[in-house]
Amino acid sequence: MRKRFYILFVARDAEGQLRKIPIPIHYLYVFMVGALIGMFTITGMAGSYTRMLMKVTRFNQLRSEKEALKSQYSQLEQSNQEKEIQVASLGSVANEVSVLYGLKPDGKLIATTKDADSPVKFTESLNRLYALRDSAMTGVATAGIGNSYSHAVSLTDWVRAADAPQYWPVTGPITGPFGERSDPFNGEGAFHPGIDISSTFGQPVLAPADGDVTFADFYSGYGRMISLDHGHGIVTRYGHLSGFTVIEGQHVQRGQVIGYVGMSGRTTGPHLHYEVRINDTPVNPKKYLRKLSPRDDVFGGS
Incomplete structure (x- = not known):
């Protein structure tokens, strides 16, 4: 079978001698296939690189959002802890007044303190509790000792009792x-x-x-x-x-x-x-x- 060729003529200049270079047709097919493979490879690499850049950009964006959410969570957690401590302190004062000086606990006040969702409401509850405590400490309260009977006693009477822990267990700062x-x-x-x-x-x-x-x-x-x-x-x-x-x-x-x-x-x-x-x-x-x-x-x- 006769082989098919493409003939390529090459000359150094316009008046130079032509040089004939025979190129088998199957070489051309191999070159075209290689060119196509190279083109697809380069296109795929470019696409992969573009997708990688997009993923890196998205990752950095998500990381920034995560740090922002983490910071907000920390602030909310700290605020919640502070509120719990304040509520515990206020509940302590309310219980202290009611038990120690014979005043009835203000259930509405304590509920308002727990449900206070703004600094204004919390401050109002705080002021009301302090007013309640101050009024108890400066006046005469009705105390139910042992929950068996009630009588009028002053703060001085109470602190004289043997079961009142009014003494320092040790001395020191x-x-x-x-x-x-x-x-x-x-x-x-x-x-x-x-x-x-x-x-x-x-x-x-x-x-x-x-x-x-x-x-x-x-x-x-x-x-x-x-x-x-x-x-x-x-x-x-x-x-x-x-x-x-x-x-x-x-x-x-x-x-x-x-x-x-x-x-x-x-x-x-x-x-x-x-x-x-x-x-x-x-x-x-x-x-x-x-x-x-x-x-x-x-x-x-x-």
């Missing part, structure tokens, strides 16, 4: 206040349900009022902790102790040594974590600490 503060371990905002009283390791801790020991053991976060029930819904807690001198079920009297200052549990140094709870709601112990030592009265002091 307050290094950790009640309420919102920065966590000493992670720096985040946290609600502190008591006060921290700085003292030396091994310092005796005294019962600020008569009561019954309901807990004397290791408690998560508190370390070695004692809980005293003083009756009428009043409970005190003593945390981070180094040791106990009492056991559960024991009755203690005001001024009695119940334990020793330590640094057990979640703490950075020796001190006493002291709590006062009214119907299991933490209240600020500093409001009731009026005398330095329970032993002043026990041993005939002032």
Whole structure:
């Protein structure tokens, strides 16, 4: 069979000798196929590169949106935590007033505080609660002691009672206040349900009022902790102790040594974590600490 050729004539210039180059036809077919393959390859690579750029752009956009949403979530979470702390504080004040001074809890006020969805409503609730507390602390309230009878008593009468935790369990400066503060371990905002009283390791801790020991053991976060029930819904807690001198079920009297200052549990140094709870709601112990030592009265002091 006779082969088919394409003949290519090449000359150096217009007057030069022509040179004849035979090209088999199947070479031309191979070249055309190769050109088509190359064209499709380049087109596919260009398309892939374009799609990759679009995906990178979309990824960067989604990442920016994620960071924005994360920031908004953090702000909302912080705002929610602050509101929960404020509500807990307000509920504490309301419960404190109602139980401690014989005033009926303002259910409408507490419900309004929980449902307050604006700073204006929350401020109104706060002002109403403070007005309620101030009126109770400056006047005479009707107190139902033990829920068995009611009679008129003043604030002075109440703080003279043996079961009122009005004495300092240890003497020393307050290094950790009640309420919102920065966590000493992670720096985040946290609600502190008591006060921290700085003292030396091994310092005796005294019962600020008569009561019954309901807990004397290791408690998560508190370390070695004692809980005293003083009756009428009043409970005190003593945390981070180094040791106990009492056991559960024991009755203690005001001024009695119940334990020793330590640094057990979640703490950075020796001190006493002291709590006062009214119907299991933490209240600020500093409001009731009026005398330095329970032993002043026990041993005939002032």
